[in-house]
Amino acid sequence: MVVISESLVESQVEDLSEEKTWGQVAWTMTRKYPLGAFGLLIVVVMIILAVFANILSPYDPEANAFEHMLTPPDLQFWLGTDQFGRDILTRIIYGARTALFVGFSCAIIGSVVGLILGVASAYFGGRIDLIFQRVMDVFMAFPLIIMALAVVSIFGTGTQNVIIAITIPFIPRCARVVRSSALAIREIPYVDAARALGFTHTRIIMRHMTPNVMAPFLIMLSAFVGQAILLEASLSYLGLGVQEPTPAWGLMLQGGAEEYAESAPWVAIWPGIAISLAVFGFNLFGDALRDALDPKLRQQ
Amino acid sequence: MRNVYSKLALSVAVGAGLVLSAIGGSGTALAKKSGGVLNFVVGSKIPSYDLHQETTFGVIHPIRPFYSLLIRVNPENPSSPTDFVCDLCEGAVPKGEDGFTKYTFKIRKGVKFHDGTPLTAHDIVATYKKIIFPPEGIPSARKAFFKMVDSVSASDDHTVTFKLKFPSGAFIPAVATPFNIVLSKKDLDKNGFNWHKKNINGSGAFTFVQHQPGSFVEGKKYAGYHHKGQPYLDGYKAIAAPKMAVRLQAIRGDRAAIEFRGFPPKARDDLVNALGDKITVQESDWNCVLMTTPNQKRKPFGDARVRKALSLAVDRWGGSKYLSQIAIVKTVGGVVFPKHPLAATEAELVKLTGYSKDINASRAEATKLLKAAGASGLKFDFSNRGVDQPYKVVGTWLVDQWKKVGLEAKQRVQPSGPFYATLRKSKDFDVSIDFNCQSVINPIADVTKFLGSAGNNYGSYEDQPLEDIYDRLLRAGTEDEQRKIMREYETRAISDQAHLGITLWWYKINPHRSYVKGWKIAPSHYLNQSLDNIWLDK
Numbered sequence: 003m004v005v006i007s008e009s010l011v012e013s014q015v016e017d018l019s020e021e022k023t024w025g026q027v028a029w030t031m032t033r034k035y036p037l038g039a040f041g042l043l044i045v046v047v048m049i050i051l052a053v054f055a056n057i058l059s060p061y062d063p064e065a066n067a068f069e070h071m072l073t074p075p076d077l078q079f080w081l082g083t084d085q086f087g088r089d090i091l092t093r094i095i096y097g098a099r100t101a102l103f104v105g106f107s108c109a110i111i112g113s114v115v116g117l118i119l120g121v122a123s124a125y126f127g128g129r130i131d132l133i134f135q136r137v138m139d140v141f142m143a144f145p146l147i148i149m150a151l152a153v154v155s156i157f158g159t160g161t162q163n164v165i166i167a168i169t170i171p172f173i174p175r176c177a178r179v180v181r182s183s184a185l186a187i188r189e190i191p192y193v194d195a196a197r198a199l200g201f202t203h204t205r206i207i208m209r210h211m212t213p214n215v216m217a218p219f220l221i222m223l224s225a226f227v228g229q230a231i232l233l234e235a236s237l238s239y240l241g242l243g244v245q246e247p248t249p250a251w252g253l254m255l256q257g258g259a260e261e262y263a264e265s266a267p268w269v270a271i272w273p274g275i276a277i278s279l280a281v282f283g284f285n286l287f288g289d290a291l292r293d294a295l296d297p298k299l300r301q302q
Numbered sequence: 303m304r305n306v307y308s309k310l311a312l313s314v315a316v317g318a319g320l321v322l323s324a325i326g327g328s329g330t331a332l333a334k335k336s337g338g339v340l341n342f343v344v345g346s347k348i349p350s351y352d353l354h355q356e357t358t359f360g361v362i363h364p365i366r367p368f369y370s371l372l373i374r375v376n377p378e379n380p381s382s383p384t385d386f387v388c389d390l391c392e393g394a395v396p397k398g399e400d401g402f403t404k405y406t407f408k409i410r411k412g413v414k415f416h417d418g419t420p421l422t423a424h425d426i427v428a429t430y431k432k433i434i435f436p437p438e439g440i441p442s443a444r445k446a447f448f449k450m451v452d453s454v455s456a457s458d459d460h461t462v463t464f465k466l467k468f469p470s471g472a473f474i475p476a477v478a479t480p481f482n483i484v485l486s487k488k489d490l491d492k493n494g495f496n497w498h499k500k501n502i503n504g505s506g507a508f509t510f511v512q513h514q515p516g517s518f519v520e521g522k523k524y525a526g527y528h529h530k531g532q533p534y535l536d537g538y539k540a541i542a543a544p545k546m547a548v549r550l551q552a553i554r555g556d557r558a559a560i561e562f563r564g565f566p567p568k569a570r571d572d573l574v575n576a577l578g579d580k581i582t583v584q585e586s587d588w589n590c591v592l593m594t595t596p597n598q599k600r601k602p603f604g605d606a607r608v609r610k611a612l613s614l615a616v617d618r619w620g621g622s623k624y625l626s627q628i629a630i631v632k633t634v635g636g637v638v639f640p641k642h643p644l645a646a647t648e649a650e651l652v653k654l655t656g657y658s659k660d661i662n663a664s665r666a667e668a669t670k671l672l673k674a675a676g677a678s679g680l681k682f683d684f685s686n687r688g689v690d691q692p693y694k695v696v697g698t699w700l701v702d703q704w705k706k707v708g709l710e711a712k713q714r715v716q717p718s719g720p721f722y723a724t725l726r727k728s729k730d731f732d733v734s735i736d737f738n739c740q741s742v743i744n745p746i747a748d749v750t751k752f753l754g755s756a757g758n759n760y761g762s763y764e765d766q767p768l769e770d771i772y773d774r775l776l777r778a779g780t781e782d783e784q785r786k787i788m789r790e791y792e793t794r795a796i797s798d799q800a801h802l803g804i805t806l807w808w809y810k811i812n813p814h815r816s817y818v819k820g821w822k823i824a825p826s827h828y829l830n831q832s833l834d835n836i837w838l839d840k
Contacts (some may be wrong), residue, residue, distance in 0.1 A: 241694075246715075
């Protein structure tokens with residue numbers, strides 16, 4: 003375990019010593035991980051769409067325009083319109099905002115809380131670790147969607163509650179993975195040295211242990227974004243997530259799939275593609291990140 | 303061009319369907335055939351079998367065929383709001399004696415419950431006493447319909463007399479309500495008033511076979527049914543299918559022949575496009591309306607100017623044109639079912655707040671009122687029910703309409719249970735969607751919804767002048783007088799005070815397999831569900 007940690011540090015030092023430009027690093031990474039680069043491209047496009055939605059979108063995403071209801075894709079409405087006459091392209095662009103906001107919020111909050119709890123659990127060990135892990139076992143016994151459904155049924159619907167619903171099941175998953183890395187870190191002598199110097203538990207956890215478990219943390223974080231987007235879409239599809247008229251892909255899919263699958267299939271197809279692409283992008287990127295950060299995989 | 307042809311073909315098919323329904327629906331042009339089992343789909347659950355306590359079509363559709371009523375809407379003319387005929391009584395529906403304060407019904411002889419017990423006037427009396435004067439702790443959903451009833455008694459085995467405290471045009475429609483199923487006195491005496499929640503013993507056209515919860519209810523022909531020669535069917539199966547897509551596909555795949563509640567226009571079009579003349583479409587105005595209820599306990603909704611602005615922002619006439627293409631709503635109306643003689647005419651409607659055909663002027667007025675009330679740019683919570691048709695569709699439309707006068711409504715959609723808890727118990731909402739769905743068209747009873755004192759009004763307000771107008775309406779003797787007072791009532795309730803905001807009246811669309819004959823659409827999904835006149839042309 004010690005060897006792995008050292009090799010990680012060595013490789014980082016080696017990389018830095020070469021003083022490559024960002025462009026060179028990007029090109030090297032793209033050649034080394036082409037699928038990851040493609041995933042990153044999708045993520046970057048999504049982020050650009052979300053940030054500049056009001057500039058890029060041709061129409062108001064929420065305003066009804068019944069005179070254009072259920073228009074098939076044409077030059078005016080590239081992806082067609084829905085039953086309220088709203089431009090689907092516009093709603094997909096704005097939907098990226100909802101997806102990324104929910105995805106990143108859930109992933110960041112869930113994994114950061116999981117990181118702290120996981121490291122603390124490993125650091126303290128003993129009875130605290132035992133109790134904490136059994137509580138985590140209870141949470142992890144439920145599939146993600148079931149857990150999220152239970153939370154939504156308690157707190158109600160809406161963006162804020164969807165974030166809570168998705169974040170809660172992420173915490174134990176991240177905590178469990180991080181803890182296993184932190185257990186190894188705990189045994190390294192510098193942690194004992196820090197204790198001997200009289201550092202507080204908080205300082206040891208936050209400054210000396212947490213930075214050393216960043217690799218699994220980042221991998222979990224990237225995987226969580228994709229999962230969160232999918233969960234948000236699932237909850238919205240079930241009518242338990244984001245509510246109309248907010249543009250959200252799952253909600254668009256729900257509105258279109260049940261009533262218009264036959265007569266106006268574009269209402270359901272485009273949001274379905276958007277969800278698939280987003281999840282695909284984050285998963286590819288996450289896999290590449292794992293390959294890059296995991297010394298074993300990198301050596302292979 | 304292809305699109306034009308497909309639309310033309312669709313129009314022709316729908317038109318043909320409507321014509322066919324008018325001809326074939328009556329079943330008079332064809333010889334009625336006996337036999338066969340009718341499979342139909344039901345999109346709601348069965349909370350209990352006791353229709354006196356329940357309010358949902360989820361019970362009416364599968365359970366009503368096991369029972370009879372004292373009187374019912376004419377199954378040959380169910381769209382009429384005033385055509386009632388005897389079911390368990392004999393002859394014509396009584397007109398009323400002693401200044402319309404006494405109604406005497408002659409009960410049919412030889413009628414038997416499914417367990418073989420003879421049905422007499424005493425069973426009718428026991429049934430109506432349970433409905434009108436239930437013992438403490440026994441719920442009766444329609445007790446308030448019978449406020450005018452003083453007593454109900456049987457002078458012999460075949461004569462029932464209702465005595466009223468005052469004459470009321472609301473009495474006979476209230477008796478014809480399809481939830482008033484006749485129970486056996488013997489069952490009530492022996493097993494108590496809750497026995498019928500889990501047990502069935504009626505005198506209807508079909509006898510109970512089995513109920514597989516969440517799956518289906520099965521009934522078979524009752525040989526001793528009192529309408530001779532009926533029912534035509536050997537039996538029926540009411541299949542539970544909560545998802546609309548499943549119900550639609552069930553009809554398309556001929557796993558079910560009909561769904562009695564109603565489908566949205568797109569579903570009708572899909573079925574007609576796919577099956578052509580194998581599908582018959584029946585359509586009708588629906589005695590059901592969606593409305594908005596501002597919570598007057600919360601600021602600024604106690605201010606009539608804000609409530610009026612909410613109504614003025616809504617383009618009902620424009621909404622009718624477009625929403626009717628995607629939702630089960632269509633007709634612009636006031637407080638009374640649009641086709642009833644007591645309903646407001648279009649000329650009368652456009653004088654009410656929010657009904658003008660000049661939507662720009664209405665919205666300018668709304669903006670002015672909001673400014674005067676200090677509520678410009680108001681943000682509020684809008685509670686809605688998590689049911690697509692028509693709640694979520696109309697809710698999304700309303701949010702857009704309000705936005706046009708600067709109001710920002712945040713829609714909070716909840717499943718039915720939590721939605722009702724919010725509306726009725728916690729009242730934790732600024733504005734909520736609400737509905738007024740009734741069975742028999744009985745405007746004088748139906749409009750109680752707008753009274754602050756009504757049990758089903760959730761606006762949290764008191765309006766004594768409105769209560770006084772209603773009291774006069776209840777006692778009005780002639781239709782002319784009722785109509786005049788109804789306009790007064792309507793103007794105060796939805797225009798001057800804008801206590802509740804009416805959106806659009808529902809529109810019922812029933813596409814069904816063309817081999818289903820004899821069933822005629824009614825203005826309510828609760829009506830004409832005895833199934834005794836249905837036959838299969840197979």
